[in-house]
Amino acid sequence: MKRFLSLLLCLAMLLSVAACGGNNDGGSSTPGGDQNPNTNDPGSAANIYRKLYASEVTTLNYLYTGTTLEFEPAANVIDTLVEYDKYGMVQPALATSWETSEDGLTWTFHLRNDAKWVRSDGTEYGPVTAHDFVTGLQWVVDPANESKTSDVVCSVIQNADELYTKKLTDFNELGVKAIDDYTLVYTLKAPTPYFLSMLTYVCFMPAKAEFIAEKGDKFGAADSADNLLYCGAFRIADFQPQVSHTFVKNDSYWDKDNVFIDEIQETFNKEATTLAPAMYQRGETDYAVISADILPTWMNDSKLKDVVAPQRNSYYSYFFCFNFDPHFDAAYEPDNWLKAVNNENFRRSLYHALDRVKAKTVEEPYDPESQLISTVTPPNFVAADGVDYTDLTPLKTLPNGFDEAKAKEYMAAAKTELAAAGATFPVKVLMSYNPSTANWDRQCQIIEQQMEELLGTDYIDIVLEAGPSTNFLSEVRRAGKYALMLCNWGPDYADPETYSDPWSLGFTYNWPELCTDPSYETGDTYTAEDAAALGLDEKFIGTKVKIYNKMVDEAKAEKLDISTRYQKFAEAEAYLIDHAFIIPFAVKNDGYCVNLVSPFDRPFAPFGVSSLKYKGAKLLEKSMSLEEYQAAEEQWNKEREAAMAAG
Numbered sequence: 317m318k319r320f321l322s323l324l325l326c327l328a329m330l331l332s333v334a335a336c337g338g339n340n341d342g343g344s345s346t347p348g349g350d351q352n353p354n355t356n357d358p359g360s361a362a363n364i365y366r367k368l369y370a371s372e373v374t375t376l377n378y379l380y381t382g383t384t385l386e387f388e389p390a391a392n393v394i395d396t397l398v399e400y401d402k403y404g405m406v407q408p409a410l411a412t413s414w415e416t417s418e419d420g421l422t423w424t425f426h427l428r429n430d431a432k433w434v435r436s437d438g439t440e441y442g443p444v445t446a447h448d449f450v451t452g453l454q455w456v457v458d459p460a461n462e463s464k465t466s467d468v469v470c471s472v473i474q475n476a477d478e479l480y481t482k483k484l485t486d487f488n489e490l491g492v493k494a495i496d497d498y499t500l501v502y503t504l505k506a507p508t509p510y511f512l513s514m515l516t517y518v519c520f521m522p523a524k525a526e527f528i529a530e531k532g533d534k535f536g537a538a539d540s541a542d543n544l545l546y547c548g549a550f551r552i553a554d555f556q557p558q559v560s561h562t563f564v565k566n567d568s569y570w571d572k573d574n575v576f577i578d579e580i581q582e583t584f585n586k587e588a589t590t591l592a593p594a595m596y597q598r599g600e601t602d603y604a605v606i607s608a609d610i611l612p613t614w615m616n617d618s619k620l621k622d623v624v625a626p627q628r629n630s631y632y633s634y635f636f637c638f639n640f641d642p643h644f645d646a647a648y649e650p651d652n653w654l655k656a657v658n659n660e661n662f663r664r665s666l667y668h669a670l671d672r673v674k675a676k677t678v679e680e681p682y683d684p685e686s687q688l689i690s691t692v693t694p695p696n697f698v699a700a701d702g703v704d705y706t707d708l709t710p711l712k713t714l715p716n717g718f719d720e721a722k723a724k725e726y727m728a729a730a731k732t733e734l735a736a737a738g739a740t741f742p743v744k745v746l747m748s749y750n751p752s753t754a755n756w757d758r759q760c761q762i763i764e765q766q767m768e769e770l771l772g773t774d775y776i777d778i779v780l781e782a783g784p785s786t787n788f789l790s791e792v793r794r795a796g797k798y799a800l801m802l803c804n805w806g807p808d809y810a811d812p813e814t815y816s817d818p819w820s821l822g823f824t825y826n827w828p829e830l831c832t833d834p835s836y837e838t839g840d841t842y843t844a845e846d847a848a849a850l851g852l853d854e855k856f857i858g859t860k861v862k863i864y865n866k867m868v869d870e871a872k873a874e875k876l877d878i879s880t881r882y883q884k885f886a887e888a889e890a891y892l893i894d895h896a897f898i899i900p901f902a903v904k905n906d907g908y909c910v911n912l913v914s915p916f917d918r919p920f921a922p923f924g925v926s927s928l929k930y931k932g933a934k935l936l937e938k939s940m941s942l943e944e945y946q947a948a949e950e951q952w953n954k955e956r957e958a959a960m961a962a963g
Contacts, residue, residue: 363935364579365912367603368588368595372558376544377536378518379455382464384928387518391925392563392580393548394521397425397449397500398512400921402932403952403959404696406512409571410444410522410547411500420507420875421474427498432568433524436541436552440568441527444547446494448522454487455528456519465519472511474503507875513810516924522547549575549931558584563930576934577913593910602912602935608679608754611908615682615942623910623939626683631922632806632904633692633815636670638663638897643796648746648779653799655739661730662743663896666776666800668715669723669767676902678759682942686949687902690714692889693815694903696953697807697922700879702961705812708883710890717899720770727771742777748798752785756802802901807922812885816868819861819892864891910939916952 375381378390397411411425431444456463457476470477474491478484491503504511514520527545528535537543541552549569554562563580566572583601585591592604593614606614606624614620638657642650656662676684689695691714695706706712715722731741747764749756757780764778778800783792792798807814871884893900918933919926940948 362578363576364581365577365603365930365935366581366583366601368585368592368601369561369582370584370586370588372584373538375536375538376552376555378521379452379465379523380461380463380536381518384925387925388928389552389561389563390518390521391548391928392550392930393544393546393552393566394518395431395444395548396521396924397427397515399516399929399931400919400924400926401959402917402920403956404920404922405959414512420509421504423502423504423511424495425500425502427500428570429498431547431570433527433545433547434551434566434568435545438551438553438564438567441545442524443497444522445497446500447497448524449500449520450490450492450494451525451528452521452523453492453519454490455523457490458487463519465517468514468517468519472504472506472508472514474505476505509875509878509881510809510811510813513921513923516921516926518925549929550580560584571931575931577930580930596910604910605906606908606910608907614908622941624908625910625915625940625942625945626680626686627906627909628915629687629694630806630904630906631694631697632804633689633694634802634804634901634904635692636899636901637801637803639796639799639801641796642746642799644746644798648799649740649744652740652743653745655737656730656734656743657799659730659733659737659739660895661726661733665723665726665730665771666745666767667717667723667896667899668719668726669770670763670899671718671766671770672901673718674766675759675763678755678762679907680905683946686946687905688716689903690716690900691893692805692898692900693812694922696956698810698812698882699960700882704957704960705882705886708886710886714890714893723770727775731775742773742775744799745776745778746781746797746799747778748781748783748792748801750785750788750792751782752788757782759802804904809923810921812882812889813868813872816871816885816888819897820865820868860895861897864888864897867891912936912939915940915945916948920956 371385373386373389375386376389378386378394381387381390395410397409397414398406399409401407408428410427410431412428414423414425416423425446427444427446429443433441433444435441453469453473453476455461456466456469457473457479459466459480459482466476466480470480475484475489476491479487479490491505493501493503495501502511508514524545531537531543534543538555539557541555544552546552546566547569549566549571550563551566552561553564554560561580561582563582565575565578569575589605589607592601593606593610595601596604605627611624614624640654640657642653644650672688673684676687680687689706691706691711693705693711695704698705734741734743747760749760751757760780764780768776768778781798783797793801793803805815805818867884867888871881871888874881874884892898912935913930914934914936919929919931921927
């Protein structure tokens with residue numbers, strides 16, 4: 317599940333950037349040309365949003381697909397039981413209310429009775445009922461259908477895995493039941509505190525059994541809008557592959573008063589990324605990515621800079637990883653590196669020596685600090701009792717990282733300890749990067765220069781090496797061919813547990829170079845008192861990674877008390893960072909854009925497909941500037957904090 321869902325999150329955040337500011341409906345095709353008044357005035361009779369697309373979907377069958385390219389249409393035409401509002405607060409959608417059993421295994425949802433299915437022409441087909449959710453889930457776990465999201469369902473729903481692997485054949489044994497037309501019950505295989513957030517994935521969407529039978533193999537085929545039924549904010553009125561897609565507001569939608577865009581027109585163009593900026597200036601499209609190569613031209617133009625704003629930050633967390641299991645060439649002295657990285661003072665010296673602002677400026681020259689984080693879990697991810705997870709005391713009090721005085725203090729201690737351990741100086745620090753990733757090479761060059769200047773080339777020698785453009789993950793990171801490298805991780809569901817997975821012992825996709833901390837093998841000193849305070853056996857003394865995993869296991873074991881659960885995860889995450897196993901860096905951002913869609917009115921969620929929705933979005937009279945975006949973001953943060961406090 318992890319790889320699929322992490323890919324889902326990464327792509328979901330990429331597509332959700334259509335939520336950032338601005339549109340220009342006219343003007344000169346040359347930079348700095350005067351803009352014509354916006355013809356898509358939000359107060360006009362019809363609000364039409366136009367965009368280009370370069371990749372065509374291969375299916376409209378949301379129960380089958382595993383790509384976010386194909387999640388986006390589903391998110392806008394099919395509703396889920398719950399949804400997230402613009403502040404990331406869960407709200408009723410097709411379900412009006414729900415409750416859980418005391419043991420956390422049974423979830424009962426009460427559906428609204430005014431939700432309808434419609435055909436592509438808007439004619440009504442029938443009501444949305446609890447039976448439709450049973451139909452959808454049974455379709456996903458039927459191995460004959462080869463659903464790409466079956467693993468999500470199999471991970472949480474009782475008997476789903478048994479049905480998918482054919483250990484069971486009676487689909488009535490699946491842990492989902494329609495008690496009546498408007499009462500739906502899920503039975504889980506184990507208590508899952510984040511189950512509600514999973515319900516916004518495509519695999520939990522409803523489907524009408526009669527329509528599936530009517531269409532047969534053509535259900536969801538990507539050659540006609542007639543191959544789907546619609547119960548969401550929009551319906552697809554016209555679908556012409558590699559020509560255009562037309563989404564229109566669903567007048568039969570139960571919440572149509574909160575749909576402010578009347579029509580979305582998507583036009584196919586293989587060169588969309590390259591051509592969109594100029595087309596935007598000519599008033600031919602309402603959205604364009606302003607790539608790094610042309611961004612300075614736009615930002616240095618007195619008029620164009622007023623319509624360029626950042627894309628919203630994603631929830632992919634980036635951090636620098638130390639490799640405790642080196643497998644790189646002898647020329648880079650892996651044995652000496654192993655001695656150095658075994659030393660916590662050495663790791664701390666690098667942790668505090670990294671100037672993250674300078675490193676981030678390569679990618680974000682105008683507002684780099686807006687993307688920096690001092691934790692693994694980004695802010696605004698989850699909250700308990702109105703408190704953001706990253707504001708819990710163990711995480712809130714973590715240092716921001718860069719501190720010249722501390723870096724030199726830890727360096728002095730490390731020199732003494734490493735000399736006694738037989739290490740030699742300077743310690744070679746192999747920093748690998750993917751040459752096909754924009755600006756990664758430049759970022760490494762800046763880090764090399766900055767850290768060597770601060771700590772001295774007699775202490776460290778950062779060596780940059782370009783890895784292969786293809787299969788970089790398997791050839792470099794998983795192969796252990798680096799000493800220090802920028803890595804990332806994305807969330808799967810609304811719980812801090814998702815950010816603990818990379819360092820969990822025994823996890824399928826774990827990073828052994830992080831899990832085999834030196835103390836895990838060598839018993840690096842750790843006091844018996846500290847171990848006893850954590851309730852560890854004698855065998856755990858001196859094993860920092862096992863201590864971390866013990867803390868994580870205790871957090872995972874708390875299934876029902878969310879505040880206690882989050883507190884325990886916060887303590888484990890703070891322990892990981894405090895011992896400098898990693899260096900937190902920043903969240904992912906996809907640069908700048910111009911766009912008519914308001915950036916802070918669409919649903920907000922780092923998981924599921926909610927962030928792909930246009931429900932709630934409004935069309936602006938002009939694209940936001942950087943300053944306008946920053947002011948709107950600051951206001952949104954205040955409002956979100958108030959929404960969390962209100963529960």
